[in-house]
Amino acid sequence: KQEVTQIPAALSVPEGENLVLNCSFTDSAIYNLQWFRQDPGKGLTSLLLIQSSQREQTSGRLNASLDKSSGRSTLYIAASQPGDSATYLCAVEGTYKYIFGTGTRLKVLA
Amino acid sequence: DAMVIQNPRYQVTQFGKPVTLSCSQTLNHNVMYWYQQKSSQAPKLLFHYYDKDFNNEADTPDNFQSRRPNTSFCFLDIRSPGLGDAAMYLCATSELAGGTDTQYFGPGTRLTVL
Numbered sequence: 009k010q011e012v013t014q015i016p017a018a019l020s021v022p023e024g025e026n027l028v029l030n031c032s033f034t035d036s037a038i039y040n041l042q043w044f045r046q047d048p049g050k051g052l053t054s055l056l057l058i059q060s061s062q063r064e065q066t067s068g069r070l071n072a073s074l075d076k077s078s079g080r081s082t083l084y085i086a087a088s089q090p091g092d093s094a095t096y097l098c099a100v101e102g103t104y105k106y107i108f109g110t111g112t113r114l115k116v117l118a
Numbered sequence: 119d120a121m122v123i124q125n126p127r128y129q130v131t132q133f134g135k136p137v138t139l140s141c142s143q144t145l146n147h148n149v150m151y152w153y154q155q156k157s158s159q160a161p162k163l164l165f166h167y168y169d170k171d172f173n174n175e176a177d178t179p180d181n182f183q184s185r186r187p188n189t190s191f192c193f194l195d196i197r198s199p200g201l202g203d204a205a206m207y208l209c210a211t212s213e214l215a216g217g218t219d220t221q222y223f224g225p226g227t228r229l230t231v232l
Contacts (some may be wrong), residue, residue, distance in 0.1 A: 012160070042220065042221065044223075049206075049226075049228065050225055050226065051124075051208055051223040051224050051225040051226040052161070052208065052210075052223040053223070054220055054221065054222065054223070057220050097160065097161075099161075099221075105163055105166075105175075106151075106161075106163065106221060107160075107163075108160035108161045108162075109160055110158070110159060110160045111160065
């Protein structure tokens with residue numbers, strides 16, 4: 009049974025710092041891995057999707073990497089801003105199904 | 119803009135009183151999903167439709183049902199809500215094609231059970 013873990017559960021950083029969020033999964037037989045952002049009380053916004061054959065994806069200040077063999081993904085956020093404060097969730101796709109981690113709650117201090 | 123719309127955004131119901139949550143999409147995607155997310159927890163898949171084919175997760179309670187009358191709409195029916203069913207309910211869509219399966223989420227419906 010696939011399990012997804014995100015560390016740390018919460019993180020506070022001063023504005024301008026580069027930071028890394030971690031996601032690990034127990035079953036490497038995945039199709040895709042996706043990173044989402046969730047603001048309090050809101051739905052999910054897709055940030056980056058990495059297909060199983062890919063190693064990384066970049067969008068603006070975000071870079072996500074995937075190492076399927078070790079069951080790990082990282083989300084790198086460069087030059088963090090207060091507007092980046094949110095919960096970041098990773099999800100791995102099996103057959104017709106996404107399994108989510110519990111997220112990392114990020115607070116960027118002005 | 120093409121999007122996933124959920125109505126209502128906030129729903130209050132009484133213990134045991136049936137409730138229906140609505141999801142619609144303008145993306146014309148072939149798959150629609152319903153997730154339940156309780157406070158500080160990961161979203162948990164309840165079921166999904168691939169076109170008209172309904173797929174229930176093994177641990178989804180019988181109290182939860184779904185209908186997809188056409189490509190654009192999908193409904194979540196909770197037959198007898200209990201206090202433990204209070205949660206955010208998220209609808210998502212995707213188009214399964216060529217191995218990429220980006221899921222697009224709606225804003226969610228927050229359900230309160232009194």
